[in-house]
Amino acid sequence: MTIQLKDASLLKTQAFIDGAWVDGDQGETFAVTDPATGQHLADVASVGATETRRAIDAAARAMIEWKALPAKSRSDVLEKWHQLILDNTEDLAIIMTAEQGKTLAESRGEVAYGASFVKWFAEEGKRVYGDIIPTPSDRRGVVVKQPVGVVAAITPWNFPNAMITRKAGPALAVGCAIVLKPAAETPLSALALVELANRAGLPAGLFNVVPGIDAPAIGGEMTSNPTVKKVTFTGSTPVGKLLMKQCADTVKRTSMELGGNAPVIIFDDADLDIAVAGALTAKYRNSGQTCICANRLLVQEGIYDAFVEKFSAAVSEFRIGNGFEAGTTHGPVITEKAAKEIHSKVQNAVEEGAIVVIGGQPGEQGACFYQPTVLTNVTDDMRVFREEIFGPVAPVFKFSTEADAIRMANDTEFGLAAYLYTESMGRSWRVSEAVEYGMVGVNETAISSEVIPFGGVKESGQGREGSKYGLDDYLETKYICFGALQR
Numbered sequence: 306m307t308i309q310l311k312d313a314s315l316l317k318t319q320a321f322i323d324g325a326w327v328d329g330d331q332g333e334t335f336a337v338t339d340p341a342t343g344q345h346l347a348d349v350a351s352v353g354a355t356e357t358r359r360a361i362d363a364a365a366r367a368m369i370e371w372k373a374l375p376a377k378s379r380s381d382v383l384e385k386w387h388q389l390i391l392d393n394t395e396d397l398a399i400i401m402t403a404e405q406g407k408t409l410a411e412s413r414g415e416v417a418y419g420a421s422f423v424k425w426f427a428e429e430g431k432r433v434y435g436d437i438i439p440t441p442s443d444r445r446g447v448v449v450k451q452p453v454g455v456v457a458a459i460t461p462w463n464f465p466n467a468m469i470t471r472k473a474g475p476a477l478a479v480g481c482a483i484v485l486k487p488a489a490e491t492p493l494s495a496l497a498l499v500e501l502a503n504r505a506g507l508p509a510g511l512f513n514v515v516p517g518i519d520a521p522a523i524g525g526e527m528t529s530n531p532t533v534k535k536v537t538f539t540g541s542t543p544v545g546k547l548l549m550k551q552c553a554d555t556v557k558r559t560s561m562e563l564g565g566n567a568p569v570i571i572f573d574d575a576d577l578d579i580a581v582a583g584a585l586t587a588k589y590r591n592s593g594q595t596c597i598c599a600n601r602l603l604v605q606e607g608i609y610d611a612f613v614e615k616f617s618a619a620v621s622e623f624r625i626g627n628g629f630e631a632g633t634t635h636g637p638v639i640t641e642k643a644a645k646e647i648h649s650k651v652q653n654a655v656e657e658g659a660i661v662v663i664g665g666q667p668g669e670q671g672a673c674f675y676q677p678t679v680l681t682n683v684t685d686d687m688r689v690f691r692e693e694i695f696g697p698v699a700p701v702f703k704f705s706t707e708a709d710a711i712r713m714a715n716d717t718e719f720g721l722a723a724y725l726y727t728e729s730m731g732r733s734w735r736v737s738e739a740v741e742y743g744m745v746g747v748n749e750t751a752i753s754s755e756v757i758p759f760g761g762v763k764e765s766g767q768g769r770e771g772s773k774y775g776l777d778d779y780l781e782t783k784y785i786c787f788g789a790l791q792r
């Protein structure tokens with residue numbers, strides 16, 4: 306084991322089912338490696354359908370008492386969990402950088418971001434209101450909100466902490482129990498989080514973590530088991546579609562946070578410095594591996610050359626490397642396979658006529674590195690326009706009119722986040738309303754926080770996470786009719 310922590314007991318390698326740390330039934334394990342060095346970090350228990358079923362049964366049992374508690378009692382446990390996450394920020398960040406590759410500063414930021422969802426939903430869970438409906442007769446209609454039931458969650462490797470708390474926070478706050486399958490690349494962050502929830506006093510069975518390399522087996526059980534009432538997923542659109550189909554047989558509720566193809570539209574009247582800074586953040590955050598990362602920079606012809614010059618100059622200052630090393634601004638991408646996939650998209654663009662302004666090659670630091678890249682002379686038939694790049698590659702497209710920009714922005718099956726830069730108030734409104742996206746940043750790309758409804762339209766998914774709306778995904782609406790009041 307090569308991860309050095311202040312509290313070594315946060316490094317867990319077994320599954321957590323019904324309040325106990327357990328191996329898989331077959332004793333199988335899978336390796337977790339550091340993408341920056343290729344070093345082996347840990348062997349983690351690999352569970353399958355049988356253990357997942359056991360976790361679901363435990364969740365259903367645990368929910369009976371949990372959902373009957375006053376919201377305040379559930380909130381108290383979540384508040385303790387929140388504090389423990391903050392108290393252990395450094396260890397959680399070290400685990401994250403080791404298994405995911407992002408810089409230590411980014412990992413610390415994500416731990417705080419992840420903790421904010423626990424705190425937010427500890428508070429929001431106390432504010433689940435119903436309604437009384439004034440019916441036109443001798444009756445009263447009452448609407449109550451109830452927990453949806455056992456929740457199954459499948460999470461990705463790009464945000465190994467926050468994508469878990471954004472689901473577990475609201476689920477637990479309203480009285481649900483949860484069974485979580487973390488990404489195979491980043492199970493250690495998930496296991497450390499559930500260890501802290503356990504230390505916070507969360508009763509056994511309410512939060513189960515089922516790591517494993519056979520995702521279809523675990524996902525198959527989660528989506529077919531009738532005890533599971535809701536599946537919440539963050540990841541790629543093809544897997545999201547598959548899970549939705551699998552959920553149809555038992556008519557489960559689903560929340561899907563899927564792929565994106567975010568445009569950053571920069572108009573001639575934008576403040577150039579602000580636009581460059583925003584585009585840099587939107588593109589290169591987490592080495593480009595965020596579903597709301599800028600995928601396409603759309604720049605109006607009058608400002609295009611100045612933008613490319615300033616943007617590329619800033620990119621040339623980046624230092625890619627091991628996320629633990631001081632001075633590293635950007636870490637590796639998650640796997641060698643991902644680095645190769647990014648390069649194939651760049652090669653496709655270059656073969657079709659794109660010009661590499663900077664980068665354009667795998668990094669020399671290791672198999673999982675890719676150079677921060679800027680491409681010009683790009684067109685809308687290239688893969689970098691159509692597909693999610695999920696890497697540090699910025700294709701800069703040119704447009705003429707506002708109508709062109711809106712058409713290009715909407716010319717995709719995705720609809721998660723879009724950003725625009727302009728000094729015109731009228732244009733801000735017009736374009737924000739015209740683009741088909743779930744979230745729009747106007748002169749801002751740092752749009753995420755626990756207080757906002759995060760989610761997409763079109764094939765980017767359904768449901769919203771965070772904010773007051775984030776509770777709805779875990780609640781059922783029940784109508785009760787009180788009749789014959791005169792009796």
Ligand SMILES: NC(=O)C1=CN([C@@H]2O[C@H](COP(=O)(O)OP(=O)(O)OC[C@H]3O[C@@H](n4cnc5c(N)ncnc54)[C@H](OP(=O)(O)O)[C@@H]3O)[C@@H](O)[C@H]2O)C=CC1
Nearest residue numbers: 460461487488489520521524540541544563564596693695
């Ligand atoms: N919206 C987002 O935030 C994300 C988008 N993506 C996009 O997807 C691309 C591929 O990344 P990748 O990691 O392969 O994404 P996936 O969608 O394959 O993985 C996300 C999660 O789904 C699980 N999973 C995969 N297949 C199944 C299945 N059949 N049944 C149940 N669960 C399953 C994975 O498990 P396991 O790890 O064990 O395979 C992981 O936990 C990226 O390049 C990016 O474009 C990826 C991650 C996050």
Ligand SMILES: O=C(O)CCCC(=O)O
Nearest residue numbers: 463464539595596597753
């Ligand atoms: O799905 C993702 O890529 C994580 C979203 C990051 C964020 O909340 O900003």
